Amino acid sequence: MNIEMRGINKSFGTNQVLKDAGFLLKDGEVHALMGENGAGKSTLMKILTGVYTKDAGTIFVDGVEVNYKNPQEAEKAGIVFIYQEINSLFDLTVEENLFMGKEITKGFGICDKKAMREKAQEVMDRLGVSIPIDAVMGDLSVGQQQMVEICKALMVDAKVLIMDEPTAALTQSETEVLFEVMKGLVEKGVSIVYISHRMEEIFELCDRITILRDGSYIGTEYIKDITMDDVVKMMIGREIGERFPQRDVTMGEEVIRVENLSHPRYFKDVNFSVRAGEVLGVSGLMGAGRTEVMHAIFGNMPEATGKIFIDGKEVSIRNPREAIAAGIGFITEDRKTEGLLLEKPISDNIEVANLKKVSTRNILNPKKQIELVKRGIEEFRIKCFGPQHECHNLSGGNQQKVVLAKWIYTEPKILILDEPTRGVDIGAKKEIYSVINDLAAKGVAVILVSSELPEVLGMSDRIMVVHEGHVTGIIDAATADQEKVMTLATGGSL
Amino acid sequence: MKKEKNIGAIVGEYGAFIALLILFVFLSAISPEFRQPSNLLNLLRQASFNGLIAFGMTCVILADGIDLSVGSVFALSAVICAELIMMGMPAIVCICGALVAGTLMGVLSGLLVTKGRLQPFIATLVTMTAYRGLAKILTDAKPISRLAESLTGGSFLFKALGKGNLVPIFAKNIKFPIPAVILLLSFAIFYFMLNKTTYGRKVYATGSNAKCANLVGVDTQKIKISTYAISGFMSALAGLMMISRVNSAQPTLGQSYELDAIAAVALGGTSMSGGRGKISGTVAGVLIIAALNNGLNILGVQSYYQDVIKAIVILVAVLSDRKR
Ligand SMILES: Nc1ncnc2c1ncn2[C@@H]1O[C@H](COP(=O)(O)OP(=O)(O)OP(=O)(O)O)[C@@H](O)[C@H]1O
Ligand SMILES: [Mg+2]
Numbered sequence: 001m002n003i004e005m006r007g008i009n010k011s012f013g014t015n016q017v018l019k020d021a022g023f024l025l026k027d028g029e030v031h032a033l034m035g036e037n038g039a040g041k042s043t044l045m046k047i048l049t050g051v052y053t054k055d056a057g058t059i060f061v062d063g064v065e066v067n068y069k070n071p072q073e074a075e076k077a078g079i080v081f082i083y084q085e086i087n088s089l090f091d092l093t094v095e096e097n098l099f100m101g102k103e104i105t106k107g108f109g110i111c112d113k114k115a116m117r118e119k120a121q122e123v124m125d126r127l128g129v130s131i132p133i134d135a136v137m138g139d140l141s142v143g144q145q146q147m148v149e150i151c152k153a154l155m156v157d158a159k160v161l162i163m164d165e166p167t168a169a170l171t172q173s174e175t176e177v178l179f180e181v182m183k184g185l186v187e188k189g190v191s192i193v194y195i196s197h198r199m200e201e202i203f204e205l206c207d208r209i210t211i212l213r214d215g216s217y218i219g220t221e222y223i224k225d226i227t228m229d230d231v232v233k234m235m236i237g238r239e240i241g242e243r244f245p246q247r248d249v250t251m252g253e254e255v256i257r258v259e260n261l262s263h264p265r266y267f268k269d270v271n272f273s274v275r276a277g278e279v280l281g282v283s284g285l286m287g288a289g290r291t292e293v294m295h296a297i298f299g300n301m302p303e304a305t306g307k308i309f310i311d312g313k314e315v316s317i318r319n320p321r322e323a324i325a326a327g328i329g330f331i332t333e334d335r336k337t338e339g340l341l342l343e344k345p346i347s348d349n350i351e352v353a354n355l356k357k358v359s360t361r362n363i364l365n366p367k368k369q370i371e372l373v374k375r376g377i378e379e380f381r382i383k384c385f386g387p388q389h390e391c392h393n394l395s396g397g398n399q400q401k402v403v404l405a406k407w408i409y410t411e412p413k414i415l416i417l418d419e420p421t422r423g424v425d426i427g428a429k430k431e432i433y434s435v436i437n438d439l440a441a442k443g444v445a446v447i448l449v450s451s452e453l454p455e456v457l458g459m460s461d462r463i464m465v466v467h468e469g470h471v472t473g474i475i476d477a478a479t480a481d482q483e484k485v486m487t488l489a490t491g492g493s494l
Numbered sequence: 495m496k497k498e499k500n501i502g503a504i505v506g507e508y509g510a511f512i513a514l515l516i517l518f519v520f521l522s523a524i525s526p527e528f529r530q531p532s533n534l535l536n537l538l539r540q541a542s543f544n545g546l547i548a549f550g551m552t553c554v555i556l557a558d559g560i561d562l563s564v565g566s567v568f569a570l571s572a573v574i575c576a577e578l579i580m581m582g583m584p585a586i587v588c589i590c591g592a593l594v595a596g597t598l599m600g601v602l603s604g605l606l607v608t609k610g611r612l613q614p615f616i617a618t619l620v621t622m623t624a625y626r627g628l629a630k631i632l633t634d635a636k637p638i639s640r641l642a643e644s645l646t647g648g649s650f651l652f653k654a655l656g657k658g659n660l661v662p663i664f665a666k667n668i669k670f671p672i673p674a675v676i677l678l679l680s681f682a683i684f685y686f687m688l689n690k691t692t693y694g695r696k697v698y699a700t701g702s703n704a705k706c707a708n709l710v711g712v713d714t715q716k717i718k719i720s721t722y723a724i725s726g727f728m729s730a731l732a733g734l735m736m737i738s739r740v741n742s743a744q745p746t747l748g749q750s751y752e753l754d755a756i757a758a759v760a761l762g763g764t765s766m767s768g769g770r771g772k773i774s775g776t777v778a779g780v781l782i783i784a785a786l787n788n789g790l791n792i793l794g795v796q797s798y799y800q801d802v803i804k805a806i807v808i809l810v811a812v813l814s815d816r817k818r
Contacts, residue, residue: 353710
């Protein structure tokens with residue numbers, strides 16, 4: 001299927017987010033769509049499938065002008081969208097989500113449970129995932145939810161598959177399986193639009209690339225003709241230099257030590273420590289228990305046992321308030337359900353974590369409020385109309401920056417970052433890395449959980465690898481490489 | 495970037511006030527009696543009972559709860575006050591006792607929701623039924639009357655609550671009902687609390703996303719309990735004003751008051767799923783309901799028709815509010 005979009009304009013209120021944007025998809029290709037956070041990638045694709053209506057422009061599918069009124073119509077035409085935001089009903093089971101609106105029936109509206117199970121299992125096997133079909137969606141990790149979304153799309157016979165950052169919540173090994181599946185689809189003649197901020201993936205997988213900047217079309221190139229640096233330059237209009245900025249830190253005393261941290265279901269006997277100014281990377285496969293360990297340290301896992309020492313003294317952390325009081329900050333992996341008050345503006349989100357800072361004797365101080373929020377928007381270069389921009393209308397990467405800003409202003413001694421660059425563009429990633437480096441330079445102990453191996457390798461001083469709830473090794477980053485980490489992550493030993 | 499406001503946004507933001515204005519203009523135009531200053535002050539007094547309850551309800555709903563027990567708290571606190579009066583306590587003790595009791599009733603609802611992990615609807619359905627029953631047990635299901643006369647000390651204070659008037663020195667012909675004064679004061683306090691304090695922020699954050707709020711150090715359980723406590727206190731205060739006004743207390747007081755309170759909150763544009771809403775909207779909602787009651791009475795509309803008209807106005811107002 002060929003798709004051509006020409007001269008697309010789109011404004012939200014007075015904010016024009018697409019200006020004369022275009023896009024050309026050929027039959028049977030994998031076409032990358034890249035651009036900074038807020039460049040308008042998701043919006044462009046949502047216009048194609050009728051989620052949003054365009055203000056101007058034309059769309060041709062196989063030479064015929066189309067105007068899909070809603071995603072269902074586009075899906076009927078064979079265009080299937082895997083959204084960036086997880087789009088499931090969290091109270092329902094995996095199976096119910098997979099077949100929502102497309103239930104297989106025996107007639108008279110009676111569901112054919114058996115047929116649905118078989119079909120679901122078949123798709124899951126193809127993707128090599130083992131998610132219980134009866135599990136409630138809300139209980140799954142973000143990565144698993146993402147997999148369910150992908151399964152959902154694969155159950156439809158698509159001619160064009162639009163994948164908006166499908167790997168953002170996946171680790172290396174799931175990503176590899178997904179790529180195999182995608183290659184299989186392409187062989188069958190499916191065309192794929194692939195949106196991602198992970199440069200390596202684009203170069204591994206895609207045939208051509210289109211770049212948007214500030215809502216405008218910049219260019220389309222064959223992947224084999226350009227380099228990563230070219231792409232970055234097209235995306236942000238300048239070079240950014242090294243991806244992982246240098247850190248020049250002399251490490252101090254041990255700040256946090258965790259001893260025999262265990263949980264009846266998720267992990268056992270986790271031991272590690274982090275020094276002032278050190279960055280401890282945490283790697284592992286999806287569901288290895290990394291996130292759960294972090295929640296336990298933050299007092300958010302009531303059943304966890306073990307000891308935590310801060311500055312050499314044992315502390316008791318029974319809830320997040322005590323963790324914050326002990327000097328811990330925690331940027332959670334799931335910004336939608338845990339990180340943000342989505343319907344609230346940026347200002348409220350930054351303020352709520354810093355209520356002491358913006359008030360005097362529990363009464364809000366408007367001057368301090370404005371100062372703090374302005375500072376956040378400027379320092380983190382959050383792309384928005386202003387402090388009142390509601391977070392659900394921010395692009396994914398900018399949402400992440402709001403979460404970062406709110407925690408960093410609490411001035412923690414220990415900062416846990418769980419997938420801090422998920423869905424963040426390459427320029428902003430570097431800004432986040434610089435922030436991490438600045439914090440380390442100030443003597444903050446940093447724990448960086450990440451599924452992106454280059455990031456863990458590039459940013460950490462030491463790397464802790466978790467496999468099925470056990471720490472399989474803590475290695476020095478200087479001697480670590482992709483292979484070593486993967487070996488440990490899959491349960492092997494060095 | 496400049497953010498221009500179009501008509502739609504203005505209507506969306508002040509929808510309840512616009513509806514209120516239209517209603518007032520309309521009722522004033524067709525009924526000279528309605529627009530009498532004395533009637534308008536009377537309307538304000540009638541509004542005060544529902545108003546106080548609705549303010550508390552706003553807090554509960556903002557924190558993603560709902561309080562069905564307000565009518566029963568209203569009755570049980572009133573009955574407790576009456577019993578204390580009959581025991582010969584001075585007015586101040588009776589009043590404070592009832593207010594403390596009402597607050598504790600709210601706390602219990604809050605505990606059922608947070609520690610007991612009951613859904614707010616169910617938890618307060620339970621307390622609503624229980625408190626009503628208790629009120630009947632306490633009074634043997636009979637009214638207790640001649641309250642002011644039975645008071646040993648401070649009956650002036652008790653009478654003032656519901657019947658008193660504030661007469662400004664500069665305009666001796668205006669009598670400002672005390673309940674209306676309490677309503678305005680409460681509005682000021684709630685406005686300040688929800689908009690200007692860290693507590694208000696925590697309430698909104700809890701209702702918006704409790705998980706997120708909890709992770710940034712907001713004790714969401716405590717916040718939720720506190721909103722039910724506030725609701726209990728306000729219901730008790732309204733109950734006291736009522737028994738002061740009618741000079742008797744009975745266990746059937748305040749039946750179905752939760753409906754008017756919830757309607758006022760909804761009319762005011764507060765989201766039933768928490769996190770979004772304004773106390774000023776609730777004020778508008780309360781006044782719309784009071785103006786309807788008062789106006790339709792003056793116009794001599796039959797009470798069954800009144801209910802239907804009220805329902806239609808609520809529906810229209812809430813629907814027009816949704817278009818933002
Ligand atoms: N529903 C909306 N209302 C208002 N503004 C919106 C809405 N959706 C998107 N925007 C704005 O449009 C711009 C483009 O957003 P879009 O989500 O398309 O970016 P993106 O390129 O997909 O970014 P990311 O890589 O972060 O996902 C952003 O500035 C965003 O704030
Ligand atoms: Mg996007």
